[in-house]
Amino acid sequence: MLRLFLHSQLQLGFAQALVAALAALAVVVLARRRGIHLEGETLVAMVRGLVQIIAVGSILVILLRAPRWTSGILLVGMIAAAGATSARRAKGMPDAFRVSALAIAAGAGSIIALMTLLGVIDTAITSLVPVGSMLIANAMNTNGLALNRFRSDVLAHVGEIETALALGAEARESVSPYVQASFEASLIPAIDSLRSLGIVWIPGLMAGMLLSGARPVYAAIYQFVVLAMIFAASGLTSLISTMLIRARVFSPAEQLLLQPGI
Amino acid sequence: MVKGEVEPASTPPNSSSVLLRAERLGRTVHDKILIQDATFELQKGEVLAITGPSGSGKTSLLRLLNRLDEPTSGTLFVEGTDYRNIEPRELRRKLGLVTQRPYLFPGTVAENLRFGPAQRGETLQPEAIEELLAQVGLKDYAGRDVANLSGGEAQRVSVARTLANSPLVLLLDEPTSALDEVAKLEVESAIHKVVRDQGLTCVMVTHDVAQALRFAGRALVLERGRVVRAGPVGEALRA
Numbered sequence: 001m002l003r004l005f006l007h008s009q010l011q012l013g014f015a016q017a018l019v020a021a022l023a024a025l026a027v028v029v030l031a032r033r034r035g036i037h038l039e040g041e042t043l044v045a046m047v048r049g050l051v052q053i054i055a056v057g058s059i060l061v062i063l064l065r066a067p068r069w070t071s072g073i074l075l076v077g078m079i080a081a082a083g084a085t086s087a088r089r090a091k092g093m094p095d096a097f098r099v100s101a102l103a104i105a106a107g108a109g110s111i112i113a114l115m116t117l118l119g120v121i122d123t124a125i126t127s128l129v130p131v132g133s134m135l136i137a138n139a140m141n142t143n144g145l146a147l148n149r150f151r152s153d154v155l156a157h158v159g160e161i162e163t164a165l166a167l168g169a170e171a172r173e174s175v176s177p178y179v180q181a182s183f184e185a186s187l188i189p190a191i192d193s194l195r196s197l198g199i200v201w202i203p204g205l206m207a208g209m210l211l212s213g214a215r216p217v218y219a220a221i222y223q224f225v226v227l228a229m230i231f232a233a234s235g236l237t238s239l240i241s242t243m244l245i246r247a248r249v250f251s252p253a254e255q256l257l258l259q260p261g262i
Numbered sequence: 263m264v265k266g267e268v269e270p271a272s273t274p275p276n277s278s279s280v281l282l283r284a285e286r287l288g289r290t291v292h293d294k295i296l297i298q299d300a301t302f303e304l305q306k307g308e309v310l311a312i313t314g315p316s317g318s319g320k321t322s323l324l325r326l327l328n329r330l331d332e333p334t335s336g337t338l339f340v341e342g343t344d345y346r347n348i349e350p351r352e353l354r355r356k357l358g359l360v361t362q363r364p365y366l367f368p369g370t371v372a373e374n375l376r377f378g379p380a381q382r383g384e385t386l387q388p389e390a391i392e393e394l395l396a397q398v399g400l401k402d403y404a405g406r407d408v409a410n411l412s413g414g415e416a417q418r419v420s421v422a423r424t425l426a427n428s429p430l431v432l433l434l435d436e437p438t439s440a441l442d443e444v445a446k447l448e449v450e451s452a453i454h455k456v457v458r459d460q461g462l463t464c465v466m467v468t469h470d471v472a473q474a475l476r477f478a479g480r481a482l483v484l485e486r487g488r489v490v491r492a493g494p495v496g497e498a499l500r501a
Contacts, residue, residue, distance in 0.1 A: 162330055162361070166328055166330065166359040166361070167358075167377055167423065167427060168378055168382065168427060251332060253346075255329070255331060256330075
């Protein structure tokens with residue numbers, strides 16, 4: 001319908017963004033009626049996301065002509081930003097930014113490096129940056145989910161954890177059930193994406209490859225490749241972040257630092 | 263035994279048998295004083311009650327003794343050794359804590375009793391489990407699932423689980439406060455029997471003055487994190 005009234009592509013884009021944002025805001029209003037307040041966070045996230053993607057889109061032409069080594073700088077910047085974003089999901093957790101940035105760098109970074117080295121990801125900036133960003137973004141989400149779940153579980157089980165400590169358990173043993181639960185829960189989206197690939201959703205990357213002339217079977221296989229890499233990067237990130245945060249919620253004298261109200 | 267007839271399980275102080283010595287022990291968090299300058303001694307075989315109104319710092323003091331929290335001033339000596347020089351896991355085994363709520367781990371009663379010894383690579387034999395359970399009046403409970411226990415039974419399992427670590431001192435944090443009247447008497451009687459029969463050294467936090475009088479030989483009374491009275495239980499609590 002919008003196309004009937006708007007003929008310039010830019011105007012159409014802004015109108016489409018407005019309609020989609022209104023749908024998102026309608027959900028926020030519904031949530032507010034049920035006493036769930038997401039207004040501020042959602043509004044800031046939407047405005048930020050729009051501004052960021054427009055900024056990247058605007059400089060994409062320049063980026064595509066840049067030398068290959070610049071993709072490394074871009075990916076490092078993305079990892080730092082991803083670390084800061086997912087650290088916010090771990091409010092009150094000691095050292096959350098460092099843990100998140102390290103985990104994403106080691107998890108997503110190592111998979112990107114390995115896959116590039118093996119030729120699974122093309123070294124061209126037009127391939128490395130978008131595919132790398134997908135891995136980093138998914139690792140960021142997984143890391144945020146893992147830390148958030150770990151924090152909730154620990155806060156809900158302070159009594160059990162301190163009882164185990166009081167009986168002489170090692171600090172890391174006392175939280176091991178919650179480390180395991182956080183890891184498993186954080187990987188649910190990645191597993192479901194793999195499981196429903198091609199049936200519930202056909203990702204944009206595949207559509208893009210088809211439009212640019214790739215053979216459909218290769219486009220399909222490569223989509224699986226990307227999702228498998230996402231799973232590997234996310235899983236490794238979650239493993240590393242839960243391992244790192246586990247040590248940081250205790251003092252050197254094995255006292256639980258994460259307590260309700262702190 | 264009738265509650266009023268219970269004799270305090272303490273022994274007279276003996277300077278050569280000091281197990282715990284707190285020296286100006288304190289903890290302040292975000293400028294809030296939880297415990298300030300707590301100084302006291304605990305002799306072997308003695309039962310010390312820590313009492314005071316809600317929010318006076320009773321549980322905070324017990325957590326400092328078990329080093330679940332770090333003191334911000336002073337320290338505690340365990341058999342003459344500064345407890346900051348004792349490995350935390352070893353210290354917590356020596357100063358066994360029974361919490362207000364039992365927090366049993368999913369599984370059987372026997373599995374819960376094996377937990378502490380297993381942490382240092384030891385296996386608690388079935389006979390030892392039966393003996394511990396008999397001490398708290400739960401003979402033949404070893405195979406039961408903890409999910410099916412009453413509140414009083416769960417708390418007695420919790421006491422037996424702490425005793426399985428053979429602690430030097432038993433720290434009890436209001437172990438009967440979350441129970442109904444019948445269960446409270448069951449648990450109190452079981453704890454009293456164990457403490458008396460084994461001559462255990464014990465620190466018990468309680469807001470119940472009558473319980474402190476029944477149980478302890480000496481008492482510390484806390485108010486706003488400070489020890490305001492200390493001495494023989496009758497004198498300290500009736501002052």
